[in-house]
Amino acid sequence: MPGWAFVAVSCAVAAMVFAAVHLAGNDYVFVAGYTVLQFVVLATAWNILGGYTGYVNFGTAAFFALGAYASVFFHKFYPLPVPVLCAIGAAVSGVVGLGMGYLTLRLRGAFFSIATLALAVVLQTLVVNWNYVGGARGAYVIRPADTALFHVPYIQYLFLIMLALAVGAVATARMIERSKLGYGFAAIRDDELAAEASGVPTLQLKLVATTLSGAMMGMAGAPFPYYNGYLQPSSAFALEYAVNAIAMPMIGGTTSWVGPLAGAVLLGTLQQVVTVTFSAALNLLIVGALLVGFVIVAPNGLIGLWQRLGPVLVGFTQTKPSSPGLTGRSSNHEPGDTVLPGQAGQ
Amino acid sequence: MDTHLLEVESLSKRFGGFVALDDIALAVAAGERVGLIGPNGSGKSTLVNCLCGALANDGGTVRFAGRDLAGLGAHARTRIGMARTFQLPRPFASMTVLDNVRVPLLYAAGAQRRPALRDAEIAARCEEFLTLVGLAAAAPRYPRDLTQVEMRKLELARALAAQPRLLFADEPMAGLSHAEVDDIVALLIALNARGITVILIEHIMRAVMRFSERLVVLVSGRKIADGRPEDVVRDRAVEEAYLGR
Numbered sequence: 001m002p003g004w005a006f007v008a009v010s011c012a013v014a015a016m017v018f019a020a021v022h023l024a025g026n027d028y029v030f031v032a033g034y035t036v037l038q039f040v041v042l043a044t045a046w047n048i049l050g051g052y053t054g055y056v057n058f059g060t061a062a063f064f065a066l067g068a069y070a071s072v073f074f075h076k077f078y079p080l081p082v083p084v085l086c087a088i089g090a091a092v093s094g095v096v097g098l099g100m101g102y103l104t105l106r107l108r109g110a111f112f113s114i115a116t117l118a119l120a121v122v123l124q125t126l127v128v129n130w131n132y133v134g135g136a137r138g139a140y141v142i143r144p145a146d147t148a149l150f151h152v153p154y155i156q157y158l159f160l161i162m163l164a165l166a167v168g169a170v171a172t173a174r175m176i177e178r179s180k181l182g183y184g185f186a187a188i189r190d191d192e193l194a195a196e197a198s199g200v201p202t203l204q205l206k207l208v209a210t211t212l213s214g215a216m217m218g219m220a221g222a223p224f225p226y227y228n229g230y231l232q233p234s235s236a237f238a239l240e241y242a243v244n245a246i247a248m249p250m251i252g253g254t255t256s257w258v259g260p261l262a263g264a265v266l267l268g269t270l271q272q273v274v275t276v277t278f279s280a281a282l283n284l285l286i287v288g289a290l291l292v293g294f295v296i297v298a299p300n301g302l303i304g305l306w307q308r309l310g311p312v313l314v315g316f317t318q319t320k321p322s323s324p325g326l327t328g329r330s331s332n333h334e335p336g337d338t339v340l341p342g343q344a345g346q
Numbered sequence: 347m348d349t350h351l352l353e354v355e356s357l358s359k360r361f362g363g364f365v366a367l368d369d370i371a372l373a374v375a376a377g378e379r380v381g382l383i384g385p386n387g388s389g390k391s392t393l394v395n396c397l398c399g400a401l402a403n404d405g406g407t408v409r410f411a412g413r414d415l416a417g418l419g420a421h422a423r424t425r426i427g428m429a430r431t432f433q434l435p436r437p438f439a440s441m442t443v444l445d446n447v448r449v450p451l452l453y454a455a456g457a458q459r460r461p462a463l464r465d466a467e468i469a470a471r472c473e474e475f476l477t478l479v480g481l482a483a484a485a486p487r488y489p490r491d492l493t494q495v496e497m498r499k500l501e502l503a504r505a506l507a508a509q510p511r512l513l514f515a516d517e518p519m520a521g522l523s524h525a526e527v528d529d530i531v532a533l534l535i536a537l538n539a540r541g542i543t544v545i546l547i548e549h550i551m552r553a554v555m556r557f558s559e560r561l562v563v564l565v566s567g568r569k570i571a572d573g574r575p576e577d578v579v580r581d582r583a584v585e586e587a588y589l590g591r
């Protein structure tokens with residue numbers, strides 16, 4: 001399916017989703033749905049650097065929080081419409097992604113991942129001490145009850161924005177996967193030395209991956225202060241962003257755009273249901289348990305399970321993977337390899 | 347004086363206190379078939395790594411087609427026409443054999459300012475390279491399902507797809523059977539006939555003598571012989587250091 005057709009179909013699906021949520025008649029579904037869609041964007045963004053290129057980023061919260069704090073900064077300085085703030089959040093986090101890439105991409109595997117974690121801690125410390133955006137006290141963002149145009153309730157407006165961002169993120173990931181850039185990323189993931197010898201400019205492509213990934217995460221963070229009404233460092237830099245951004249693609253499958261989408265929708269919905277039934281504190285426990293389970297049983301995530309069991313269930317002989325070249329790690333792939341794929345080439 | 351395709355002057359490389367390469371000088375003309383031999387640890391692979399940009403040399407100059415390669419990374423050197431294979435095959439494990447060849451075609455050969463090829467054309471050209479090395483039937487398979495000699499051929503196919511003028515073949519026959527060795531030698535001679543200059547690093551003397559028009563011997567990081575194969579194998583220093591009599 002060509003790119004434009006995919007976007008058209010995605011927009012149609014998005015419109016149906018919005019209509020369905022509207023029919024539920026309860027604003028809370030928009031609130032919960034916003035969070036699920038936000039994780040779709042974060043998981044897809046993480047997967048571009050982590051799944052496609054093989055560099056595991058533990059600093060998702062940093063990029064997300066930068067987008068959120070950029071919004072707070074402008075809210076105090078000169079209020080701007082949320083879509084513009086999304087663009088600004090993307091730009092700020094993209095630049096930071098580029099900088100982080102430049103500093104850390106000479107590191108491989110686990111060392112790169114540790115450096116990304118260090119970056120998140122450093123940024124959080126800086127923000128806690130930045131009084132203009134509230135520092136440790138946090139900042140209130142009073143949002144309007146509805147939009148000026150068409151008088152849409154504000155939460156529905158935010159939901160629509162996040163829906164659009166999700167469609168954009170998934171379409172971008174799909175486009176990359178099938179392009180020359182996608183082959184370059186996969187080559188870096190599989191064997192960076194051989195990729196260099198094949199003419200792939202690995203440093204350049206890795207910088208593209210960190211910038212793009214960071215920008216998409218910042219874009220997801222920009223509406224957050226308006227969604228929550230209040231922003232403080234401990235919530236913006238919360239552990240759940242880093243953990244979920246890794247767990248969702250790994251559970252869904254890291255080799256394709258379908259994985260992060262499936263993982264985010266399933267895990268995100270599960271977390272929202274648990275939040276209102278048992279307790280929000282259970283969410284991290286569930287994520288941890290599922291992650292351990294999947295790494296042992298299904299290291300290639302749901303995509304891997306589908307490729308293994310799907311043909312058996314449907315009764316046909318084994319078919320070729322749907323995205324030639326970028327899917328299809330075998331079922332006898334070592335579980336350990338998936339966790340820190342950047343080490344595969346060493 | 348003809349300009350050579352590859353000119354190496356006073357190349358040196360050390361790892362800490364250990365001198366891996368000491369004042370290496372080498373000139374390779376276009377179209378030559380050069381064999382590079384020497385005991386293990388003599389610096390052959392280090393030399394290839396330095397020339398191809400995987401390692402940075404500490405001293406000396408390397409010129410390819412008259413152009414100084416200082417500061418040029420490995421991917422840039424591949425793009426200007428220097429390809430290499432690896433001693434231990436390094437395929438892209440998550441891609442099919444066809445896509446393994448597609449990557450260098452897109453990135454190395456594609457850099458030659460041609461209009462962008464369409465997907466079907468790219469796939470067709472990948473199949474051509476695979477047919478050249480005899481792997482056409484293996485195109486939809488994955489590297490983990492290939493035999494040793496097929497993996498070596500895949501390495502060669504990938505190097506070919508970069509459309510090189512100079513190919514470094516780093517021990518492409520190690521561990522292969524008698525017949526498989528002959529297979530690879532024939533392949534390398536065929537590639538040379540297409541205009542690719544080939545530098546073969548090998549231990550299997552039978553293959554080296556059949557393939558090389560010129561033989562270079564490296565011992566402990568120094569070049570001790572460089573000339574016609576018949577003369578080099580009779581050289582006393584080479585006998586003592588490597589061949590053993």
